[in-house]
Amino acid sequence: MRRLALPVLLLPVAAGAVEFDAGERAIIESLGPWPPAIERDASNRLSGREEAIAFGAVLFDEPRFSGNGQVSCRTCHDPAKGWGDGMPVSTGLQRVDRNAPGLMNVALHRWFGWDGASDSLWSATLRPFLDAREMGGSIAKTATVIRKDATLSRCFAKATGEDAAALDDEAVFVAAGKALAAFQETLISPRTPFDDFRDALLAGKASGYPEAARRGLKIFIGSGNCVMCHTGPAFTNGEFHDIGLPFFMASGRPDPGRYEGIKRVKTSPFNLLSRYNDDPEQAGAFAVRHVDLQHRNWGEFKSPGLRNLAQTAPYMHDGSFTSLRDVIRHYSELDMDRLHENGEAILRPLGLSEDQAGDLEAFLLSLSPTTLPGQTATKRCDTE
Amino acid sequence: MKAIVLFSALLLAAAPALACRAPDNAVQAGPVSFAPQPSPIPLNKPFALQIAACAAKPDRIAVDATMPAHRHGMNYRTTVTQLAPGEFRAEGLLFHMPGEWEIVFDLFYGERRERQTHRVTLR
Numbered sequence: 024m025r026r027l028a029l030p031v032l033l034l035p036v037a038a039g040a041v042e043f044d045a046g047e048r049a050i051i052e053s054l055g056p057w058p059p060a061i062e063r064d065a066s067n068r069l070s071g072r073e074e075a076i077a078f079g080a081v082l083f084d085e086p087r088f089s090g091n092g093q094v095s096c097r098t099c100h101d102p103a104k105g106w107g108d109g110m111p112v113s114t115g116l117q118r119v120d121r122n123a124p125g126l127m128n129v130a131l132h133r134w135f136g137w138d139g140a141s142d143s144l145w146s147a148t149l150r151p152f153l154d155a156r157e158m159g160g161s162i163a164k165t166a167t168v169i170r171k172d173a174t175l176s177r178c179f180a181k182a183t184g185e186d187a188a189a190l191d192d193e194a195v196f197v198a199a200g201k202a203l204a205a206f207q208e209t210l211i212s213p214r215t216p217f218d219d220f221r222d223a224l225l226a227g228k229a230s231g232y233p234e235a236a237r238r239g240l241k242i243f244i245g246s247g248n249c250v251m252c253h254t255g256p257a258f259t260n261g262e263f264h265d266i267g268l269p270f271f272m273a274s275g276r277p278d279p280g281r282y283e284g285i286k287r288v289k290t291s292p293f294n295l296l297s298r299y300n301d302d303p304e305q306a307g308a309f310a311v312r313h314v315d316l317q318h319r320n321w322g323e324f325k326s327p328g329l330r331n332l333a334q335t336a337p338y339m340h341d342g343s344f345t346s347l348r349d350v351i352r353h354y355s356e357l358d359m360d361r362l363h364e365n366g367e368a369i370l371r372p373l374g375l376s377e378d379q380a381g382d383l384e385a386f387l388l389s390l391s392p393t394t395l396p397g398q399t400a401t402k403r404c405d406t407e
Numbered sequence: 408m409k410a411i412v413l414f415s416a417l418l419l420a421a422a423p424a425l426a427c428r429a430p431d432n433a434v435q436a437g438p439v440s441f442a443p444q445p446s447p448i449p450l451n452k453p454f455a456l457q458i459a460a461c462a463a464k465p466d467r468i469a470v471d472a473t474m475p476a477h478r479h480g481m482n483y484r485t486t487v488t489q490l491a492p493g494e495f496r497a498e499g500l501l502f503h504m505p506g507e508w509e510i511v512f513d514l515f516y517g518e519r520r521e522r523q524t525h526r527v528t529l530r
Contacts, residue, residue, distance in 0.1 A: 049530060050505075050530070053450075053530075250505070251504050251505065251506070252504070254450065254451060254504070254505065255450075255451065260451050260503045260504060261451070261503075262451075262482055309498075309499065309501075310453075310483075312499070313453075313483040313484055313485070313486070313498070313499030313501075314482060314483055314484075315481070315482060315483055315484040317482075319479070368476070368477055368478035368479075369477050369479075
């Protein structure tokens with residue numbers, strides 16, 4: 024176990040605890056329970072299968088799929104760094120334009136990637152394989168590596184019940200993505216001080232949850248309006264918003280964000296309307312079938328979940344904020360001129376005092392576990 | 408006479424299957440009655456609306472929703488299918504934020520459009 028530095032959580036509880044009314048308690052209740060029940064992904068026949076999870080864990084560390092044989096999923100999604108890479112923007116074969124999001128709790132999302140260019144975890148997992156700046160691989164190369172390696176081909180057969188040699192390249196490629204997704208679905212973050220407080224509050228029990236975090240929670244669900252977009256146990260509605268960040272990337276080009284993401288997911292050969300959706304009902308295809316491309320989607324990015332923030336700096340899609348206090352300052356001093364004129368009318372400068380900013384930071388830090396599980400030894404996929 | 412009575416009884420018995428009928432547990436909004444499926448409307452999850460407009464049956468219906476206070480609508484576009492004269496089903500609704508939403512029904516009668524709205528608050 025590794026101990027995180029969260030000194031704010033060790034503050035003593037002051038007399039006269041912050042109280043929450045019935046409406047606030049209802050909102051607090053909606054932010055749990057944790058951990059949530061994870062439903063099997065019906066679009067992925069390998070979801071929840073132990074053999075596929077073990078195979079996916081091996082694939083996650085496999086660099087031979089990349090163009091130079093040195094980049095794996097782990098390159099940008101390091102368990103020791105909250106399953107991100109700790110960099111503002113990531114570097115695979117080349118530098119990319121966006122921050123690598125942590126993978127904890129990724130199974131709870133509806134859209135994947137900052138622009139939601141994928142509508143399933145398995146299709147999102149395939150994307151970096153083919154991106155020239157990330158892994159720079161190919162469908163054929165992935166299939167060939169799996170077929171030619173005795174261990175990988177044996178694990179493929181155990182995970183899928185199929186012989187990779189008998190399938191076409193694309194079928195092997197998609198199955199690899201589904202095994203990787205099955206593995207990532209198991210990455211659920213531990214309980215946090217907030218979860219203990221929520222459960223105690225609902226049970227009418229006392230809690231050592233710090234006063235600063237309670238005051239910050241009041242701002243989060245009240246005057247700050249944060250809970251409008253950061254809803255539910257994962258603290259995200261999984262949708263897309265313009266929050267007044269610059270449109271331009273380091274390269275000088277604008278980042279269209281969700282606007283391009285919708286176009287990409289609609290035309291993806293691996294979306295949930297494709298033949299690779301294993302769910303005969305195609306229930307999950309609701310999103311790609313009905314998502315509506317609108318002008319306001321330009322420059323929108325996905326609301327990230329807020330669990331594990333202590334582990335996943337820097338923040339935002341472009342990694343432009345190095346600390347949580349920077350993020351809070353952004354919302355406190357929001358430049359309204361940066362927001363779409365015809366966009367949502369949700370945000371306004373919060374105008375927080377230093378004390379209030381500290382309280383909000385204390386609450387946000389309480390959404391991270393105080394101890395992290397050590398990295399679980401990967402079960403070998405080729406053993407009985 | 409007996410034959411006429413019997414024929415009338417048979418017609419009455421068959422009528423419910425043919426008539427335009429409001430969905431069970433429907434909410435009334437002017438000429439429109441509707442029921443969400445699932446009910447109540449869930450936050451941040453897809454739902455459908457079973458809709459009936461029986462008094463004057465429209466040729467077609469369009470359904471949308473907005474958050475007036477936030478000046479935005481849904482991120483999804485609905486599709487509406489006619490199930491029977493006056494009866495429709497709208498798919499593809501998702502309310503991604505808590506707060507007050509306004510469901511907008513546009514009822515088309517030939518060239519004429521009649522708009523009906525209904526507000527609902529999600530917590």
